[in-house]
Amino acid sequence: MFTSDESIRIVRLVAQYQSITAAAERLNKVPSAISYTVRKLEESFGAKLFERRGCYIRLTEAGEYFIAHSKAILDDLQALKCNLAIVQGGIEPELTVAVNNIVPRDAIIQFLCDLEDAYPTTRVTIQQEVYNGCWDALYASKADIVVGAPHFVPKTDGITSVALGHLAWDFLVGADHPLADAPHILQSAELRKYPAVCIKDTSIDFDPMHAWLLEGQKPIFVPDFSMAVRIIARNVAIGYVPTHIRAAFGDAGLVSKSIQEQKHATRLFLAHRSDGVGKVRAWCVDYLMRPEFRAWLCGDAPQQGSAR
Numbered sequence: 001m002f003t004s005d006e007s008i009r010i011v012r013l014v015a016q017y018q019s020i021t022a023a024a025e026r027l028n029k030v031p032s033a034i035s036y037t038v039r040k041l042e043e044s045f046g047a048k049l050f051e052r053r054g055c056y057i058r059l060t061e062a063g064e065y066f067i068a069h070s071k072a073i074l075d076d077l078q079a080l081k082c083n084l085a086i087v088q089g090g091i092e093p094e095l096t097v098a099v100n101n102i103v104p105r106d107a108i109i110q111f112l113c114d115l116e117d118a119y120p121t122t123r124v125t126i127q128q129e130v131y132n133g134c135w136d137a138l139y140a141s142k143a144d145i146v147v148g149a150p151h152f153v154p155k156t157d158g159i160t161s162v163a164l165g166h167l168a169w170d171f172l173v174g175a176d177h178p179l180a181d182a183p184h185i186l187q188s189a190e191l192r193k194y195p196a197v198c199i200k201d202t203s204i205d206f207d208p209m210h211a212w213l214l215e216g217q218k219p220i221f222v223p224d225f226s227m228a229v230r231i232i233a234r235n236v237a238i239g240y241v242p243t244h245i246r247a248a249f250g251d252a253g254l255v256s257k258s259i260q261e262q263k264h265a266t267r268l269f270l271a272h273r274s275d276g277v278g279k280v281r282a283w284c285v286d287y288l289m290r291p292e293f294r295a296w297l298c299g300d301a302p303q304q305g306s307a308r
Contacts, residue, residue: 003041003044003045005074005077005078006037007037007040007041008041008070008073008074009074010023010027010034010037010038011037011038011041011049011066011067011070012067012070012071013026013027013204014034014038014050014057015049015050015059015063015067016204018056018057018058019055019056019057020034020035020038020057026204038050045062045066047060047062047066048060048062048063049062049063049066050063074140074141075141078141079275079276082144082275082276082278083275083276090278090279091119091121091122091278091279091280092122092144092278092279092280092281093121093122093123094122094123094124094125095122095123095124095125095144095145095280095281095284096124096125096127096142096143096144096145097124097125097126097127097143097144097145097146097147097284098127098128098129098133098134098137098138098142098143098145098146098147099126099127099128099129099134099146099147099148100128100129100130100131100134100146100147100148100149100150100268101128101129101130101199101224101225102148102167102211102225102242102245102266103147103148103167103268103297104244104296104297104299106296107293107296107297107302108126108147111284111287111288111293112124112126114287115280115283115284115287118283119279119280119283122280127142127143128202129143129146129202130199130200130201130202130203131150131201131202131203131208131209131210131211132150132201132202132203132206132207132208132209133201133202133203133204133206134146134148134149134150135149135153135154135203135206135271136202136203136204136205136206137202138159138271138272138273139154139155139159139205140204140205141273144272144273144281145270145271145272145281145284145285145288146269146270146271146272147164147270147288147297148164148167148268148269148270148297149161149268149269149270149271150266150267150268150269151266151267152267153269153271154206158273158274158275159271159272159273159274160271160272160273160274161269161270161271161272162269162270162271162289163267163268163269164268164269164270164288164289164294164297164298165267165268165294165295165297165298166265166266166267166268166298167242167243167244167265167266167268167298167299168242168243168244168265168299169211169240169241169242169243169263169265169266170240170241170242170243170246170256171212171238171239171240171256171257171258171259171262171263172229172232172238172239172240172241172246172254172255172256172257173232173235173238173254173255173257174232174233174234174235174236174238174253174254174255175233175235175253175254175255176235176253177194177235177238177255178194179191179194179238179257180255180257182257185258185259185260186257186258186259186260187259187260188214188259188260188261191214191217191238191259191260192214192215192216192217194217194237194238195217195218195219195220195236195237195238196210196212196213196214196217196218196219196220196237196238196239197219197220197222197228197231197232197236197237197238197239198210198211198212198213198219198220198221198222198239199211199221199222199223199224199225199228200221211239211240211263212239212240212263220236220237225241225242225245226245228241229241229245229246229249229254232254233249233252233253233254234253240263242299243299244299244300244301268297268298270285270288270289270297272285
């Protein structure tokens with residue numbers, strides 16, 4: 001009997017959402033594929049893990065036991081895979097890097113190009129995360145390194161982290177928005193009347209967060225800040241955008257405003273699991289922690305010739 005770590009993760013996600021459809025949407029898969037995975041795993045173990053309750057499903061007693069013990073199994077499988085590769089030759093065959101969606105993409109592209117030159121045999125995956133999804137990817141062993149994890153380290157057990165710096169934000173409205181010409185500091189009561197553009201937190205195990213959303217305010221969720229800026233420029237919504245992203249769009253159709261509750265710069269971290277550090281991960285940490293590159297990751301434009 002062999003059960004893949006992916007099958008275990010899928011079952012855990014179904015249990016969290018109590019819905020095969022919701023789990024499928026989260027994983028960008030069709031519900032039938034999720035149902036098949038659950039059924040095959042149940043057959044493999046000879047135990048029924050779920051029972052249906054109307055539109056939702058709930059865990060059986062066996063399912064509760066599975067969820068309680070499967071996280072440790074996933075962690076052990078990941079550690080075994082990593083440590084075997086390191087024992088074999090010290091160079092990890094695979095590396096997954098989770099990147100906060102607010103980190104400049106050009107910096108990550110430069111990092112990826114140089115990593116490919118240094119370790120061409122390592123298969124690298126760059127995955128984008130939003131807000132607490134960065135920490136979630138690390139603690140759930142879905143990433144080996146996380147670049148730009150926000151605010152603070154939730155727990156330090158088994159994690160090595162270093163502060164990169166702070167990333168600044170601009171509050172924007174469209175040039176033709178009713179608030180564009182307001183001469184005063186905008187108050188929460190008047191901001192709440194207009195939709196806020198948001199990007200959904202990718203976290204599963206941590207509480208989801210938003211870059212900016214007032215209580216009672218309508219959110220409009222978009223996939224990235226490129227679309228967010230365009231939505232703001234069309235006067236459909238308002239919101240915060242990283243300063244370096246706003247700079248890339250210039251001033252066309254955008255107006256910066258001061259608001260009552262200003263968003264502070266976001267403190268960013270570079271973090272990785274402390275165990276099983278091979279040559280590739282060590283190289284990545286050294287590379288990303290160079291002073292000029294740390295500044296670039298936090299939105300400061302690189303000086304000529306300092307990117308490499």
